[in-house]
Amino acid sequence: MAALAFASTGGRYVAAAYAVFLVLVLIWVAIMASKIARTERELTELNDLADKRPAP
Amino acid sequence: MYGKGLRTLSIATVLVMGAAATLTFFYAPLDADQGVIQKIFYLHVPLAIVALCGFIAGGVFAIQQLRTGGREWDMRSYVAIHLSLVLAVGALITGSIWARASWGHWWEWNEPVLVSFLIVFLLYCCYQPLRFSISDPERQARYASVFAVAAGAFVPINFAAVRMATAHVHPRVFGTTTGGMPTRMWETFLVALLGMALLFITLWKTELTAKSSREQLNRLRRRLAPETDEAAPPLAGHEAEQPPTEPVPAH
Numbered sequence: 001m002a003a004l005a006f007a008s009t010g011g012r013y014v015a016a017a018y019a020v021f022l023v024l025v026l027i028w029v030a031i032m033a034s035k036i037a038r039t040e041r042e043l044t045e046l047n048d049l050a051d052k053r054p055a056p
Numbered sequence: 057m058y059g060k061g062l063r064t065l066s067i068a069t070v071l072v073m074g075a076a077a078t079l080t081f082f083y084a085p086l087d088a089d090q091g092v093i094q095k096i097f098y099l100h101v102p103l104a105i106v107a108l109c110g111f112i113a114g115g116v117f118a119i120q121q122l123r124t125g126g127r128e129w130d131m132r133s134y135v136a137i138h139l140s141l142v143l144a145v146g147a148l149i150t151g152s153i154w155a156r157a158s159w160g161h162w163w164e165w166n167e168p169v170l171v172s173f174l175i176v177f178l179l180y181c182c183y184q185p186l187r188f189s190i191s192d193p194e195r196q197a198r199y200a201s202v203f204a205v206a207a208g209a210f211v212p213i214n215f216a217a218v219r220m221a222t223a224h225v226h227p228r229v230f231g232t233t234t235g236g237m238p239t240r241m242w243e244t245f246l247v248a249l250l251g252m253a254l255l256f257i258t259l260w261k262t263e264l265t266a267k268s269s270r271e272q273l274n275r276l277r278r279r280l281a282p283e284t285d286e287a288a289p290p291l292a293g294h295e296a297e298q299p300p301t302e303p304v305p306a307h
Contacts, residue, residue: 008091008092009157010090010091010092010093010157011092013093013096013153013154013156013157014092014093014095014096016153017096017099017100017149017150017153017154018099020146020149020150020153021099021103021146021150024142024145024146025255028142028259032262032263032266035266035270036266039266039269039270039273042273042277043273046273046276046277046280049280049281050280053280
């Protein structure tokens with residue numbers, strides 16, 4: 001019954017609406033992932049820099 | 057400090073969002089009038105409500121920023137408004153999809169609910185250009201806060217005005233105590249609303265954690281390599297950097 005309802009035109013609209021939401025969340029996750037990756041890369045650089053500094 | 061409790065919050069969000077999806081498709085009855093397209097309601101309305109509440113929250117944080125001058129309040133306000141804009145985009149798109157399925161066209165210019173939400177959305181679209189057109193961090197925070205307070209006050213006024221409008225093409229959710237819905241639909245809607253609110257808080261805390269980490273990283277960079285200060289990238293969210301809390305050691 002539910003499967004039949006979703007095979008209809010209305011069901012495709014529902015699927016489209018939920019897909020839009022999923023895409024928005026995924027875009028947000030991708031942007032956050034890139035920011036965290038950049039932070040990690042810069043932390044690695046700073047760690048290397050700290051290793052090269054003479055001990056106080 | 058923003059990362060505290062984030063793991064528990066994320067798990068709760070996933071569980072409630074999963075429960076909301078299950079209830080939507082396996083528990084809530086099919087609407088006798090609209091059929092399956094009414095299922096969009098459980099996504100579209102929570103998106104719109106949480107987006108509007110996020111705009112108001114942004115205004116409340118901005119009041120705190122103006123009162124205390126603390127930049128952490130400005131960052132909270134900025135992230136709340138930024139996330140609310142994303143949810144508002146989702147509300148507009150899902151609403152248009154529902155309108156197309158239900159009314160046969162994507163938009164209805166004579167409907168006050170739709171047009172007023174679009175006005176609120178466009179108003180907040182001006183927030184980021186205004187914010188990033190000011191380079192001085194103090195002025196940026198102050199002007200952005202004033203905007204957030206004024207626009208945040210506009211949201212409930214706008215909501216009340218729309219409720220009093222006479223045209224009623226768009227369905228009213230809160231027409232009665234149970235929204236005029238059967239109990240199972242109402243329960244599903246409340247779970248979906250809770251899930252969306254939790255998602256908003258989780259994303260808000262995650263983004264604040266990321267921004268806080270970047271800020272601390274930039275401070276550390278300046279302490280370790282003060283000669284590269286000029287080349288240091290700005291804070292996440294394009295905010296200007298705060299001065300280091302400790303004096304920069306001389307080399």
